[in-house]
Amino acid sequence: MPISKKVLDEVALTEEEYNLIVEQLGREPNLVEIGLFGSLWSEHCGYKHSKQLLKMLPHSSPRVLVAPGEENAGAVDIGDGLCVVMKMESHNHPSAIEPYEGAATGVGGIVRDIFTMGARPIALLNSLRFGPLSEPRNRYLFGGVVGGIAGYGNCMGIPDVAGEIYFSRTYSANPLVNAMCVGIAEKRKLVSSKASGKGNLLMLVGADTGRDGLHGASGLASRTFEEERELRPTVQVGNPFLEKLLMEACLELAETDYIVGLQDLGAAGLTSASIESASKSGSGIRIDVARVPRREEGMTPYEVMLSESQERMLAIVKKGCEDKVKAIFDRWDLRSDIIGEITDDGLVIIKEGERVVAEVPIKLLTTPPLYRPKAARPAWLVELQKLDLTAIPDRQKEAARVLLELLASPNIASKEWVYRQYDHQVQVNTTVPPGSDAGVLRIKGSKKAIALTVDGNGRYCYLEPRIGSSIAIAEAARNLICSGAEPMAITDCLNFGNPEKSDVYYQLEQSIRGMTQACQTLGIPVISGNVSLYNETRGEPVYPTPVVGMVGLIEDVDKLCTMAFKQEGDTVFLLGGSGRPDISASEYLELVHGKVGGMPFIDLDLEKKVQQCCLEAIRAGIIRSAHDCSDGGLAVALAESCIAGGMGMRGKWKTNGRLDAELFGEEQSRIVVSVSPPSAKALRALAEQHRVPLKELGVTGGGRLTIKDALELDLAQMADSWKNGLQRAMV
Numbered sequence: 001m002p003i004s005k006k007v008l009d010e011v012a013l014t015e016e017e018y019n020l021i022v023e024q025l026g027r028e029p030n031l032v033e034i035g036l037f038g039s040l041w042s043e044h045c046g047y048k049h050s051k052q053l054l055k056m057l058p059h060s061s062p063r064v065l066v067a068p069g070e071e072n073a074g075a076v077d078i079g080d081g082l083c084v085v086m087k088m089e090s091h092n093h094p095s096a097i098e099p100y101e102g103a104a105t106g107v108g109g110i111v112r113d114i115f116t117m118g119a120r121p122i123a124l125l126n127s128l129r130f131g132p133l134s135e136p137r138n139r140y141l142f143g144g145v146v147g148g149i150a151g152y153g154n155c156m157g158i159p160d161v162a163g164e165i166y167f168s169r170t171y172s173a174n175p176l177v178n179a180m181c182v183g184i185a186e187k188r189k190l191v192s193s194k195a196s197g198k199g200n201l202l203m204l205v206g207a208d209t210g211r212d213g214l215h216g217a218s219g220l221a222s223r224t225f226e227e228e229r230e231l232r233p234t235v236q237v238g239n240p241f242l243e244k245l246l247m248e249a250c251l252e253l254a255e256t257d258y259i260v261g262l263q264d265l266g267a268a269g270l271t272s273a274s275i276e277s278a279s280k281s282g283s284g285i286r287i288d289v290a291r292v293p294r295r296e297e298g299m300t301p302y303e304v305m306l307s308e309s310q311e312r313m314l315a316i317v318k319k320g321c322e323d324k325v326k327a328i329f330d331r332w333d334l335r336s337d338i339i340g341e342i343t344d345d346g347l348v349i350i351k352e353g354e355r356v357v358a359e360v361p362i363k364l365l366t367t368p369p370l371y372r373p374k375a376a377r378p379a380w381l382v383e384l385q386k387l388d389l390t391a392i393p394d395r396q397k398e399a400a401r402v403l404l405e406l407l408a409s410p411n412i413a414s415k416e417w418v419y420r421q422y423d424h425q426v427q428v429n430t431t432v433p434p435g436s437d438a439g440v441l442r443i444k445g446s447k448k449a450i451a452l453t454v455d456g457n458g459r460y461c462y463l464e465p466r467i468g469s470s471i472a473i474a475e476a477a478r479n480l481i482c483s484g485a486e487p488m489a490i491t492d493c494l495n496f497g498n499p500e501k502s503d504v505y506y507q508l509e510q511s512i513r514g515m516t517q518a519c520q521t522l523g524i525p526v527i528s529g530n531v532s533l534y535n536e537t538r539g540e541p542v543y544p545t546p547v548v549g550m551v552g553l554i555e556d557v558d559k560l561c562t563m564a565f566k567q568e569g570d571t572v573f574l575l576g577g578s579g580r581p582d583i584s585a586s587e588y589l590e591l592v593h594g595k596v597g598g599m600p601f602i603d604l605d606l607e608k609k610v611q612q613c614c615l616e617a618i619r620a621g622i623i624r625s626a627h628d629c630s631d632g633g634l635a636v637a638l639a640e641s642c643i644a645g646g647m648g649m650r651g652k653w654k655t656n657g658r659l660d661a662e663l664f665g666e667e668q669s670r671i672v673v674s675v676s677p678p679s680a681k682a683l684r685a686l687a688e689q690h691r692v693p694l695k696e697l698g699v700t701g702g703g704r705l706t707i708k709d710a711l712e713l714d715l716a717q718m719a720d721s722w723k724n725g726l727q728r729a730m731v
Helices: 005-010 016-027 030-042 092-097 099-115 136-156 218-219 242-254 271-279 301-306 322-331 379-385 396-408 458-463 467-484 504-524 587-593 604-619 633-644 659-664 677-690 715-729
Strands: 065-068 074-079 082-090 120-130 160-167 176-186 201-206 259-264 284-288 312-317 336-343 349-352 355-361 431-433 439-442 449-455 485-493 526-532 545-554 569-574 625-628 649-652 670-675 694-700 706-707 711-714
Touching: 005 016, 005 030, 016 030, 030 271, 030 301, 030 355, 030 711, 065 526, 074 485, 074 526, 082 099, 082 485, 082 545, 092 099, 092 136, 092 176, 092 259, 092 449, 099 120, 099 136, 099 176, 099 242, 099 625, 120 136, 120 439, 120 545, 120 711, 136 160, 136 242, 160 439, 160 449, 176 449, 176 485, 176 526, 176 545, 201 242, 201 677, 242 259, 242 312, 242 322, 259 271, 271 284, 271 301, 271 312, 271 349, 301 349, 301 355, 312 322, 312 336, 322 336, 322 485, 379 449, 379 458, 396 587, 396 633, 396 659, 449 467, 458 467, 458 504, 467 485, 467 504, 467 545, 467 604, 467 625, 467 670, 485 569, 504 545, 504 604, 569 604, 569 677, 587 659, 604 670, 604 677, 625 633, 633 649, 633 659, 633 670, 633 706, 633 715, 670 677, 711 715
Parallel strands: 082 526, 120 160, 284 349, 485 526, 649 706
Antiparallel strands: 065 074, 074 082, 082 176, 120 176, 201 312, 201 336, 259 312, 284 336, 349 355, 431 439, 439 449, 449 545, 485 545, 569 670, 569 694, 625 670, 649 694, 706 711
16 A cells, blocks of 8 residues: 555544545545545544434524535524524644643634624633543643633634533543634625635635644544644644734625635635535635745645644635735735636646646545444443432431532532633623623614523433433523523534444434434524544543534513522522432532432423423513523522522422432423512413423522521522632632
8 A cells, every 4th residue: 555554544544445535536646635535534524423413403494594514604594684603613632732722723713614604703602621620730721721712712802701611530631622603794795605616716815824733633633632642733823813804804805796705724724625615516626835825944735735724714706806805905914815716627636836736526525434333322321320319318417518519519610710811791792791591692783682502511411312412402592591582593512532432422323313302392403513523532532522502582682581689579489390309410419429320301392391481481571580400400590599699598398309309409491580579470370371380489588598497508608609619629
């Protein structure tokens, strides 16, 4: 075999795949061509192990304008001629190696996905997971990632309005860094990424090309970590100030009719940007790498095509308009160069001056082999699910201490230490800042607002991937509902281990089935997303962690809702609940008893009714506050509403069964709401109409949270544990 195993390993191609390339190409590929195949057939670009599964997810609704795979991001109609453009992607492996630059360039990449469609980015969100903060390496990764997100996003002037952070030993060697960006655009001005029109020109704009990021898509994001492999050269280096100029220039260009398409250079750099754009229109392309501006001497065509240098865009310029386009970029002090043209022969031909260095059919490059490995339910899952919960002692006499311990847990405690480093008020659209169930942004020039959230729970999915993934969808929607928003669309990031292992593929397949079931029941389509596989080190995978980003619409921003108790003397209710309280899969079970086990549960039909009832009550002005019951259970939800509102609550209700399950169990489909006493009757009637359980919990007021015969805590005690828990864990 002319190509060595070392070369194949660098681009993450198997010998079988190489032989398939030879067979389909009809000859041996050269090194540059191998680089093209390695990138576009990589897991990161080609979705070899997930594409067939992803077809299960629902992608359509009356609001959907752009579905997955059509463009760089999904788009959904919000009325008045406007649309929301949204996407989430991972930068897990780069962040494990260089946390600051890995996270920063993750933000830069997802922002480009949005403005390449002609949408102005208006919000960032992130979902982060690390190992325990008791370990110095994890504290280093945590601080670096947060610094990278803040450094890039703040310089770009895009508010970071919501997110989530979890800590578990499973993420110690492989943190998860998922970045989401949301933009606003006029529907009629959405820009395509298709490279079409014979004779139209390819213009590269932005940063010069260097050797940073080589093999990022094929090598770093498409295989597991190995101790002996040096991966630092695969991590890109970002320049947010340059990207800010690039964003403004591209948004100005999108207002003209000088271009037919726009594409960012992300994973696999120029290779992916140019070839995938041509593939979408069935065109061909010719590129002269000698015209690509470089910041390093002696770069080969292979390196130029595979470089993942940041802050670069590819504009597909109408022939004859190149001077006008260049003038726009010149005005923003950006270098731009014509590097090629569109053809109609379906080939990618790469030249260096007059020398042809690669010639391959584009369809061959963009049609990787798809795999459907054997999925096997792991035997160890049975034992975990059968954990004898009756043998776990009920800490009912220590309920107050347990609640303080939960409030101080890094998984539950306030993340203010993190989000105060982000500028979440820039652009002055933020109506509900980070720390609530969802971030809320007003839409300028209207009464409308959008609510945004990201959610996921790897522990649930580890114990039962199908149900855990359904819960991730349901909880994200519930968070939007609690804000008074109607869920519209989903973007996701599916983080799993090595899919070639039967137990990991089982987790992936079952998770997508669970997401599909929840999406169909709740009527929410998936419009974009990302799959991040091979998240494991030395054979140990992370928890299966599907992360759900969701956007919802608030028609009247004056009717938004938050979790804070608003008025003393209001009646507090628990809306929903399946009547199956237990401590399965809970933060309480792991934190207090050191066990992960049991079986998460959700009734999706009940979930739908609870959400519909709550949203209707908020819109009718019946509900004053609403807060989702999730991590830490009912007691934590009540404490958080007390802390946010600066007032206590006097509670009294009959406990059925274990007190710890009642207080700290994470039963789904529950929302804590507060209403004025005169509105209680209306809420009861609405709950009865929707056939949703409703349980009176108590009355707001005072400076303590009191639950008769269970616990009593000062508001100041709870606030201290919750507000300072994360920082104390970092010491």
